[in-house]
Amino acid sequence: MFGFRHIKFDSMTYVLHFRNGKIVKEGRGLSFFYFAPNSSIAAIPMGSNDLPFIFSENTMDYQSVKIQGQISYKITDPKALSNTLDFTVDESGVYKKNDIEKLNQRIINLAQTSTSSFIHHLSLKEAIRSAQNIEGNILDGLKVSETIQAMGIEIIGVNILAVQTTPEMARALETETREKLQQQADEAIYERRNFAVEQERKIKESELNTEIAIEEKQKQIDEKRMEADVQREENNKILREMKITADIAVENQRKQLIDQKTENDRKEAETQGYILETSLNAYKDIDWKILTALNGGHDARTNIALAFRELAENAGKIGNLNISPDLLENLLTEN
Secondary structure, three states, X not given: OOOEEEEEOOOOEEEEEEEOOEEEEEEEOXXXXXXXXXXEEEEEEOOOEEEEEEEEEEOOOOOEEEEEEEEEEEEOOHHXXXXXXXXXXXXXXXXXXXXXXXXXXXXHHHHHHHHHHHHXXXXXXXXXXXXXXXXXXXXXXXXXXXXXXXXXXXXXXXXEEEEEEOHHHHHHHHHHHHXXXXXHHHHHHHHHHHHHHHXXXXXXXXXXXXXXXXXXXXXXXXXXXXXXXXXXXXXXHHHHHHHHHHHHHHHHHHHHHHHHHHHHHHHHHHHHHHHHHXXXXXXXXXXXXXXXXXXXXXXXXXXXXXXXXXXXXOHHHOOOOOOOHHHHHHHHOOO
């Protein structure tokens, strides 16, 4: 009525109420009446926005890649942004111009500029594997951008969802990768075979070393046995020599004993001979007849024997001698 209007905004919208070119009211979530003929209202969204993007670049080896991602940002200085872009709304709260799209396009252009300088120094394979590096490069480029700072925008984050090449090149890379994988598989089989051969060689070498060690041990055992036999023979020889030495010593002692015994027997014989000779010296000058008579006493047979002896000594002087059998029988018969 009469040009007065009422307008209301939510809490995530920063409102600037201009009257005759001057700000008379500003803030978030405002609700107020205004006079439309001399008023202008700018409504700036304060929430964070997710801006998807996709653009193509050429790598160092002149291959095309598509980079797909998302940029998250929020407006931190709405007055600075209102000085750069037009966020004026009509009486119904609808933007008169679509400058929010212009804002998004500026951010995408800055991101693409940061990406281009980075991708142009990478090969295709490096670019495909450099999603994280691309994220960091875009984020750093946007944060230091004077345009972003002048518009009062804060970059929250950058996410690279995909780095893709053309289907033909993707198939070529797949073929190359497949060939490399097949080559690696062949090399793995070759290495396994070589490993098996090497293990077999080590096993045979170990077996030969074991046999050599066994032969060496057997040789040592034989040498030890021979040494033991030699030592045993040496000990037996020493024992025999000791026994012979002992026997010789015993024989020498026996010889000494025999010599001593012989010497003692000789001395004893000499002593007995001396005693006998001394004992017989008293009878040396006595007639044997007297000795016989002294020894025999008055035995009749002894006397008769002496008589026969006398007869025998004087047989030349005797003509005839008669001896009766009775006499002989009496002589031969014991009383």
